[in-house]
Amino acid sequence: MEDQLGKALASTLNEQQMKSLLHLNEYSQLGPLLNLAKERPSLILGLVENYSRAAEEPVLDYVPDIYTRIFLFGRLQDSLRRHELSFVPSMKVFALFMVAPVDVLRSRLDNLERNAREKNMAEVQEFIEQCRTAVTVILEFVSAEARQVGGFSEDNVHLLQSMDLCKKRDVRICSISRMENPEAVTIFPNAIHSPNLLSMMDTFWGTETADRLSELIRDPSFLKSPQNMLSLNRQLSWWYQSGRIAFKPLRKTDTDSLTIQFYWLKRSKLEPSQLFKYDMSIWDVMETADIANNEDFRRGIIRWGRPHCDSYSGLGMDTGHVHRLCERFEIGPPKFDILQLSSDLLRVAAICGATKPTCLADEVNGDYHDHYGGYDDGDDHYDNGWRDDGCYDDGDDHYDEDCRDDGCYNGQVDGGYDNDGMESQPDMYCDENYALLRHWGEEVGGEEVEGEEVEGQEDMEEDGFE
Incomplete structure (x- = not known):
């Protein structure tokens, strides 16, 4: 019987798989792995699923067309100085020139130089x-205040119900880590001042893009809908909002799903309010922003940020990995344009140094370690327990094994959000009103929301997921 089982198993595996199987057995890992598959099948299923779908696609440079952008920013500085205009661009304007479409930047500079020559000072x-x-x-976009929930108004009740619909659509699992x-996390802050944003989009992304986004950004119902939300675990939620x-959205499909690409952003040492003075070297500024400026650097992933954590041993969470967001229960996936806008603005904020910790006191005091590594996310207890890529020291790019910086997990286990334990939560999770709303929302869970019944976890398990 054992010989038959062995032959049957061998016939289904290739040579490399057989070697791996023997290796696991030799180091006493095969038995525990088989026991784990029996006792925790959902964990093994998550590993296999993440491995099969964590394909990489080509990754664009962190700053594409970098030399063209350097030239255009130099044109801006030269025009301001030559025409004696009383404006010194800040690092946020520099960051916009590193991200916004090149053709729009070139067009705006052409207009600026023509108006300055013709003394059209109103246009200048x-x-x-x-x-x-x-x-x-940019500062408003990354601020905690823009994402906070503000009390028991009808709008915020709708927001809470939409969060439940978002999680229902995503079958109550994180879209990235599984x-x-x-938690349902808003992609675009619902409290941002839209006229200012649209003015910026018109200037740096073009009138056509601004007009297309205007319909979404000016619609309060959309901003508090599942199409402006992602289902992310607590750790990813904190990193996304920080x-x-x-x-980055890559493409839509015929089946109403959306393919997105995962990126780690860099941690610039610039200050957003710092002025880019004429005597500054752009190469020094780029180095401070951690933008590669040497053509010998490898393109693509090497120019993006350094990973800070793993998910089921790092599957699906490297820069370039792709994931699919699907429509389920007639609840559509996030909007392509709003994800693209968020991706661009987050990169602008990262370059100029605006992406500081959302709960700075927690980072200083070390109270936010439960966002990293080991925690209890539902029924499964994941305890990665590793030291965040060597404990990156943001001060001098030095690795200090004794530090407890980003991701150094102290063995805490997070049992979820408690009503009196919100101080270490990102953005709106820092807000006491959100804790109260979430507690109150348990009573709303079975009510109908715009024709959709908010069902419980049992329904999700019954329906399954794609």
Whole structure:
């Protein structure tokens, strides 16, 4: 009987798989792995699923067309100085020139130089004011206040119900890590001042893009809908809202799904309000922003941020990995354009140094370690327990094994969000109102929301997922 089983198994495996099987057995790993497959099948299923779908696609440079952008920013500085215009761009304007479409930047500079030559000072001042407005928008976009829930108003009740619909659509698992019991995270802050944003989009991304986004950004119902939300586990939620990671939409499919690409952003040492003075070297500024400026650097992934954590041993969470967001229960996936906007603005914020910890006191005090590594996310207990890529020291790019910086997990186990334990949560999770709303929302869970019944976890398990 054992010989028959062995032959049957051998016939289904290739040579490399057989070697791996024997290796596991030799080091006493095969038995525990088989026991784990029996006792925790969902964990093994998550590993296999993540491995099979964690394909990489080509990764664009962190700053594409970098030399063209350097030239265009130099044109801006030269025009301001030559025409004696009273404006010195900040690092936020520099970051916009590193991200916004090159053709739009070139067009705006052509207009600025023509208006300055022709003494059309009203148009010149309009451009300068739009640059100043853009500075405000970037800070507002990454601020905690823009994402906070503000009390028991009807709008925030709708927001809470939409969060449940988002998690229902994503079958109550994180869209990236596949961990259970995720949080619904807003992609675009619902409290941002849209006229300022649209003015910035018109200036740096073009009128066509601004007009297309206007319909979404000006619609409060959309901003508080599942189409403006992602299901992320607690760790990824914190990183996303802190500007550590971004999701770039790649394409839509005929089946109403959306393919996105995972990116780690860099941690610039620039200060957003710092002025880019004329005597500064752009190469020094780029180095401070951690933008590679040497053509000998490998393109693509090497220029993106350094990974800070793993998911089921790192599957699906490297820069370039792709994931699919699907429509389920007639609840559509996030909007392509709003994900693209978020991806661009997060990169701008990261370059200029605006992506500071959302709960700075927690980072200083070390109270946010439960966002990293080991935690209880539903029924499965994942305890990675590793030291975040060597404990990156943001001060001098030095690895210190004794430090407890980002991701150094102290053995805490997070049992989820408690009503009196919100102080270490990102953005709106820092808000006491959210804790109260979430507690109150348990009573709303079975009510109908815009024709959709908010079902419980039992329904999710019954329906299954794609």
